Amino acid sequence: MRKIRLQLSKQPSAHILVATPGALWKALKSQLMSLEQLSFVVLDEADSRLDESFLDLVHYILEKSHIAPDPADLEYPFNPKAQLVLVEATFPEGVSQLLSKVGSPGSLTTITTSQFHCIMPHVRQTFQRMKGAEKVAEWLQILKQRDEEKPAASGTVLVFCNSSSTVNCLGYILDDPKIKS
Structure with missing residues (x-):
């Protein structure tokens, strides 16, 4: 909160x-900011933001954001409302039920594209399923082997983890053999 307070004061x-x-949520509860003048609220990975673990926080934030319940409500200049944008690759069943707690599912406009999940031709991707106890040793082996094959010009590796604590743990593990992360 100290960093947030300092940044907002600057x-x-x-x-x-x-x-x-x-x-x-913490910044709003501490009255460090107001969301009354928002034009847009974007929820990336919306199905995750609207699951039970985040729903109370998101509901509180959306209440403070003055979301327009209907697109027609965005046209009133003397009573500004924010447009809610949900970004998600999939829209699984049940998300509309959760969304009904924070908005009107009937007012959603869905935009799709057939090229949404295209793999870029210049990006090399590999997928490896690893077992829990073996992950660290396998990752270190892969990264060391990769550096030996292509030192300096090897590019970047992107690792997806399921939680921020796992990301932090992986960062500490990579610090030991001097792998920049």
């Missing part, structure tokens, strides 16, 4: 605010 208004639901 720059009290912004054109774009990027935040996790937890950090934004």
